[in-house]
Amino acid sequence: MKDPKLINGDEVHGDKLDGDKVAGDKIVVSPGVGGMQDSIGITAGRDVIYTADAADSEMEIVNDYLARAAATYEARMYQLVARPAALPDQPYKFLYAFEIEDTDIFFGQEAASEALYQTVLKDRLTILHAKSGAGKTSLLNAGLSPRLIREGRLPVCARAYEDPVLAIKRAIAPSLGPWPELLPKLTLHEFLGLTCAQLSRQTQELVIILDQFEEFFIFWPERHHRQPFIDALADCYDDKSLPVRLIIALRKDYYSDLSDFEQRIRNIFHNQYRLDTMTRQEAQMAITGPVAKLGRPVAYGQDLLDTLLNDLARGGMELPHLQIICTRLYEALAEGETVITLTSYEKLGWAKGILGGYLNDVLDRLPGKGGSIAREVLKELVSSEATKRVLSYDTLAARVGVEEDAELDSVLARLVDARLLRRDEVAGEITYEMAHEYLIEEIQGWIDRTDLEFKQAEELLRREVANWHVHGTLIPRERLELLYVQRERFRGLDEETLEWILRSALRADFAVENWAKLVGEVGEKPLLAALGDQREEIRRAAMRGLGALWGIQEVSRLGSENDSVRWEAAKALARLGEPRAIEPLIAALRDEDS
Template sequence: MSAVAAPPSPYKGLAPFDDSELDALLFFGREREIEVIVANLMASRLTVLFGASGVGKTSLLQAGVAHRLRREQNAVVVVFSAWTGDAVANLLDAVEVAAGGDAGALRRGGPLADVLAAWTRRLDTELYIVLDQFEEYFLYHENEHGPGTLAEELPEALRRAGLRVNFLIGIREDALASLDAFKARIPNLFGNSLRVDRLERSAARAAILGPLDRYNELVPAGEGVEAQPELVEAVLDEVAAGRVDLGLSGRGGVGEEDSDRIEAPYLQLVLERLWEVETSRGSNRLRLETLRELGGAAHIVEDHLERAMAALSPDEKDAAAAMYNHLVTPSGMKIAHRAGDLAGYASIGEAETQHVLQRLVEERIVRAAENGAEGPRYEIFHDVLAEAVLAWRTEHEAERKLEAEREAAGRRHRRLLALAIGALVLIAILGAIAVYALVQRGDARSQAHRARGRELAARALTSAPVDPEQAVRDAVEATRYERSPAVANVLRATLLGMRVKAVLPAGGKPVGDVDFSPDGKLLVVAGGDGLARIYRASDGKHLRDLRHGSALSASVFSPDGTKIATAGDDSAARLWDAKSGALLHVLRHGGPVTSASFSRDGRLLATTSDDKTARIWDVSSGRQLQRLEHPGGVWSASFSGDGELLVTTLVPAAFDRTARVWDVASGRLVERLQRPDRMTVARFAPTGPLVVTAGLGHVAQVWNARSGRQVHPLIGHSSGIEDAEFSASDRQIVTASTDESARVWDTATGGLVGVLTGAQNFVLRATFSPDGQWVATTSRDRVARIYEPNGTLRVTLVGHRDSVTHVAFSADGTSIATASADGTARLWDPRVQPDLVPLGTQRGNEVAAVAFSQDGRRVVSAGTNGTVRVWRVGVPGHAVATLRPRSRVTAVAISGDGRRSATAGPDGSVQVRDVSSGRSVSVIHDVGAVRALALSLRGRQLAVIGKDGRAHLWDVDGQQSLRTVGDKVHAVSFSADGGRLVTAGSDAIARIWDVKSGKPVTPPLAGHHDLLTSASFSHDGRYVVTTSRDHDARVWDARTGRRIWTLAGSFAQINSAAFSSDDRWVVTAGPAATGIWDMETGRRLLAVNGRDHPLTAVALSPQGWRIAAGGFGGTVKTYDCRLCGNIDDLVSVARQRLAHLRH
């Protein structure tokens, strides 16, 4: 030890520990991991070591594993991570250096396996090759293949029998799935895999005090340094996993906050800073007071990059920002470049690039990764800085953009101010110029104001995918500065993206569970603070608390919704009355209760506990019926659908490989379902005897619990499986894995239905919607996602600040609840598109037409049988008036204002009636056979489409025929003023006619490819919208006949369309949804689901933006499009929704 000089500091900061005598002396806290890894590397041809980014793999491998292996006799150790260039050649160079040049005389020709075999024979040695930072191999050699490449040579070396070379692959956990590229060529690729976790608290304490002791041994007596015990504990508290986050969104980063796990790089960075400050003051003690003075650990970590960047000049910052864009991938992975390449990418001079890189090296933001013949490559200093660098660059560019806009506005202001001063000097003769200057100065201020609004709007769009709530706040703020349609559209877009309905506080500690009542009206949230909180599911209103008294692991409603079971760390489960909150029974265990689940009929409750038992209770009496003994703590229990069997699993720490199946009536163990690896989950299908099990291995199994026979394996994951469950129909199974995916399987065959990708960290839970149409997943990346079972990602639920750990659908599938380690639950709208809300039903016939009253309070619908009904908006169920036909009808219509209806009979007559009174307004005889009818807005003009395919026009009040227009007419509509008529033809052409003259007023509106189903004017008469069997709607200029927009995106026939009262929106109906389209852009704002039957008619209210639609099923439905309003309406909606999120 005396041969080693004392270092300037015993702490490394963000620098990795090297394979050196000094660093090995200072490396503490990983002693157990070193021995395990060394044993595996020496015993196995391939070891895969993985862990989260920044967990300290490189330090562990260099100062720990490599240094430990060098003690072995007759062993050569290589730690290799130079992945740019020729990987095989670089690896052989590294082996040659490690062998001390003894291999230099040997040839290198031929495959890697041959070269290594020759070298190990010549040297008579064991060779241990550590391939560190292997994720970077895929970054630089993504599509590599063929002879001479590592993609071919490494599998061959591993397959070579008798080769005295063992390999270890060190790789980031979020890149583990990339190793699938080798799976076909490396047998049992993951058979010997080890995970490096974050430091345990005791190990982290050793990492603080151990280096300090070593340092004190190396310095002269009296120069030692000590650390206050209270400082040690405070630092450990403040760098616990999840407490510090440098990134943009938590992408692939820290999981749930865990005071027993410590972030090693942040620990070293904080200690290094404390050492710098204390020793610069001449102090020989690391003190808590200094930590507080520096703002605590989080501030020290955050300040590292900020202090470094603040030391740069503005031009140097711009250069750094330009280079950062090429040193970090969008997913947060480091990438190395030479200075010349960075200069070219960033469009700056090479000399300037070298200067800035040197400054960044000095500040330990970047480092020289290699020093080859072409010069060093530079990369970000440490993985944990990668996302921080991206965040800094984004903020810097936004500030520079704002600064540029302000400077431009300032220049305009100064220029105009000078003009104003000159005008004052010559005020007598240049008064007009002074006025002009003042106006221009106001314009400059207005432009600066608008620039601020545009900046906020741009920031809102940028942040919407990662922070929807902040995006809405930014968009609302933007409306204070800029009230343009563009800003309004940004606010609409952010509101559409913010799917959270309510944030539900749960005591600030990780939430243990969420569950909806069977009717979907209530939600219970299991808090880590000992309270189960009951919320109203419609709006998140807090109703009552169930005071369990200790951290909760579960809270679940009984199947009939009358009771709630809670399970907690106080060695008890409790049964509560769901309505009153009264405590019914306390169900005692001898240790923390880990789960609670009801049988399907609600008569029984199963609880599991660390006391090595599962217990079955009678719900009505609280009496224990069975006590099921296990060899370790029990983690979960699941009843079979008939309640006769129960399957249990042990806690993960037990490393048990068995799921146990019990007979509920007798308590007898009937089957053991064995896995080759640790069991993590076992669940029964809702009906029948099937059980799905999963564990640390990559394969889930489906079993017949009664026979104990494995039905089939579910093969496809590349890492451990955290969750598995059946759909309600039993037809599908979903599994969630640490390989950052979920998968859906066919229960009957075991075949893969879909792979659910997109998560940036472990997928923790997965569950089906009640109807099986959707799958929800949760992840450590703080995001919940909604997929179709085939793997199509439909909705991303962003907003939690830590891992999302649980998820539940409401019974009707219209709400989702999530639980998180951030101490909250959230209510979300998971629907890809909202639903039309039923108002009433035209029983026995399809809806042929709908219209609103002028005040927008009533909807008038007409069925194909001629029955007209009036419905009150917002009061579903019963018509307030019904107008029945006096004879059989062949066609029906309603006026645009809903006041008149027209019906055609088989006798060739048309009767027009007043809807409110039912009295006959007019009867027009001898019109012939009628195919369709249309009334004008006020019902004073009538168009009759006869069997001849022509439109016959009538004056209703005068009962006079006006004229006949067109041919091949399928549908017809009047303009609001009654002066024009548009016909929709079976020849796919629409035509606009002058009612008075009967002549066409524009060229034919041609462009559709099939029969037209409708045509309608805008309220101001400037536009026409047509719909067709060709699946499209089109908007036309009613004066020129020019096509304005094609509204495409439907998968079948569109039957009807209408304009909003302000002509800002077009709404289409059919086949099964209404589409709401923006007239300014031609883009669809959203689709509103009609669900049951094709839609045939649509109308919009004259007051507001309510939609009414009807179709084949006879049901009239409505939807209030609150996002269709003006900018003030949108701000009001945004503020209301944001108010629900305060907690």
């Protein structure tokens, strides 16, 4: 590790350094690792000077943390295959994906599991693609991962969302207490390099699995926003000394979007595996295999099996259909019975009755307002692109607008129990998502044009927030205009985000008064700060915003383009004696024509 450089005795006072304004702030030149080495950081409002000892200490803290994280992760993975898992009471997964521990009831995909395994070993990057509902996640979890683990190739499963690098870090080090300060700043290559250095001899490599990767393309529709992660992944792929393999799994309708990677990974399409629809024989194994493994083996009557396979074939041999129908047939089996019959299938309404009625049956059985609350929850969990999305409990509570938390808690618990939702915890935050995309077709019918337009605005805002967190950018005017139409419907935004929206409106000089009213008292701080801006148009916009926020018309009029209006407003404020108007008046006096 290099010694830190000193610039004018640890401080730089001036206008620019490498293109960045530093104007009196302390400058920190911190020795780092890889891409962070010799990087210059500016600290606003406080002095933080790193010494060589401090940097070494910080790296030591990161290494200690990653050593614990790697050991914990290895132990968990190896335990999953060390001893046979207890067979579940329920042989089918309904709409849930199979997990690693479900390998003993995972049937019908043996050939696909072997083919995918051989494909993964051919190259350090594999693309797995298939239509929605084909069972990609189940194949990765229960078909591929157990074999990889037994060979010392540990799978690390991550969902892309808006920040795939963060998702990978959280997958390896999810809950070992607060992260060291340096850990979020590490590049993906640095993080994986440091983590792999902590692995035991039993582990050959990590296999990073980016599942449901279409979410990355949906969240970042513009190519230049995708590029940072493309570069990060390519850096890892190019370093052949890094003991890491990569698997990207996505829906076939987003397969061509991977061409964005070609500039950095020229053979992105070279090593790919397409998961096809199950054959009739594979579907039969998926139906009969799990029940044969139970403590009390259960069989299907041959007439039922033939009828069921014919019905599934007419529907395209959809795996979700198979799981739903078999789950309902098994649950209808009376105590002591060991054969599932055609009569039972008929009583349940055949495939059409089983598939068409379950969702509405669950909602109709919810007491009181539960059904309507559940419908709103499910609508929120569908994106404008008709895909699943993950939302935190707090976000759902703000969007659905339930008066009592207990009411929402009860509905969410019932939807999870009915296997319609999945509940998870990410970085200490409770999240929910639909169990399977199969449900979306029905839920889309509940979403009207107004709801769809709001979803599009909401997703735009999420992308802009992610951009701001990564690049520190404000919202451009043309996107502010799109968000403005839906502004009254935004719920659950934190104070930091509200301030950032208002700063964006100030910079664009767009509808500042209305944004200020929406943001409320949180907006006072950025508006007062903008009174000191060097640009006259920003100062005047801030005056109008403060006037709207405080409900003082004369302060708003200080921001007028008309000199006489501003002069009359100043005189009125002097007579009014309003203390809050002092700062806007001082700012008005800074104008050249005042």
